[in-house]
Amino acid sequence: MCAVTLAGQAPARRRVISWALWDWGSSAFNAIILTFVFTVYLTKAVAPDPDSGSADLGVGLTIAGVCVALLAPVTGQRSDAGGRRKLLLGVHSAIVVLSMAGLFFVRDEPSYLLLGIVLVTVGSVFSEFASVNYNAMLVQVSTKENVGKVSGFGWSMGYFGGLIALTVVLFAFVQPDVGLFGVTSAGGLNIRIVALFCAVWFAVFAIPLFLAVPEAPASGDKLRHNFFASYVVLGKRIGRMWRSERQTLWFLAASAVYRDGLAAIFTFGGVVAAGTFGFSSTEVVVFAIAANLVAGLGALAGGRLDDSVGPKKVIVASLIALVVLGVALVVLPGKATFWVCGLALTAFVGPAQSASRTFLARIVEPEREGEAFGLYATTGRAVSFLGPLAFSGFIGLFGSQRAGMAGIVLVLLAGLAVVLPVRAPEGVR
Incomplete structure (x- = not known):
């Protein structure tokens, strides 16, 4: 719904x-x-x-x-x-x-x-x-x-x-x-x-x-229990979701995987630029500024596309582009490669992030948005080790930062694989 x-x-x-x-x-x-x-x-x-x-x-x-x-x-x-x-x-x-x-x-x-x-x-x-x-x-x-345009904005x-x-x-x-x-x-x-x-x-x-946004009305569930009893309520709620809203739970798990890969792109981007492609400290800062600008423009464009074709298609297309560009960075040398492929890669991060938020907003039950986005935060935290582990683990195994980039690409690929089976409810593309 x-x-x-x-x-x-x-x-x-x-x-x-x-x-x-x-x-x-x-x-x-x-x-x-x-x-x-x-x-x-x-x-x-x-x-x-x-x-x-x-x-x-x-x-x-x-x-x-x-x-x-x-x-x-x-x-x-x-x-x-x-x-x-x-x-x-x-x-x-x-x-x-x-x-x-x-x-x-x-x-x-x-x-x-x-x-x-x-x-x-x-x-x-x-x-x-x-x-x-x-x-x-x-x-x-x-x-x-x-909702896509607003989220992207x-x-x-x-x-x-x-x-x-x-x-x-x-x-x-x-x-x-x-x-x-x-x-x-x-x-x-x-x-x-x-x-x-x-x-x-x-x-x-x-x-x-x-000043401008009104308070949301209370949901039908009145607060008749203390804070710790809320976990019992949450557990029952997750049980009901497993029985009747399993696609929502699957999306929360799937998005957590690829969102960690998206975070790793920005976390380790500067490290890779300096260590693998020979960027100076000044060049890293300039690239970071350019990357944020491109990511912001990408989020704007992706938000408009979200409303036209639906959030899942934006997520899948963005992840495919990220995997392809990530592979290019792994195999191609030179600063020019990093500038072109790196900035192109950041252009797809914003749309994937924004569309993930709108997908959940479109499918969550009314008046349960806070709970749903709380679970969104929790699932993201639960797998937040994946990107750093893949990056450092592949460097340890193969002895180069390029291998570390391949680890991040694999996290994105895994996220793509687990989000593909997610089906949106009727009426949501």
């Missing part, structure tokens, strides 16, 4: 833009705090040495992953039942903002490492919780006819927002000897001020959603 839309008429464009601006703002946490800037600062400048710092950070993020896997479905379920989707999105977003602001106090001394890792871990957990309710809101800001805003925020912090604070407002690197101030910038960035761009 298609859950789109809760409203009886097409949502106003202002509501769609306000919803997507949340993704624009939240991307600062993923792009700057988790990926390119602050975690690098933690492991290289705050920790006694990069190896121990990376290990400690890995422990923190592992704890975050376990928390998300265990708690996301129940959190989403209870937001559905209580009609508190927007409220919980606001609470979780505020915790992420506060955790980023707190990182300002993490100086470049080993005694601050624990504080930094705790704040990054907390931010990571609540960023995922917020995303569960944000994704569930897709049905409130779209119709059956335009949201994904593209995430890419573009992260790109703009990263560019600002690099040229305003990170690169210059004396940055904006006279900021220098003394005491790690140039990086700590970036955390404050990210907190303000997210807070400002999240506000329109809370």
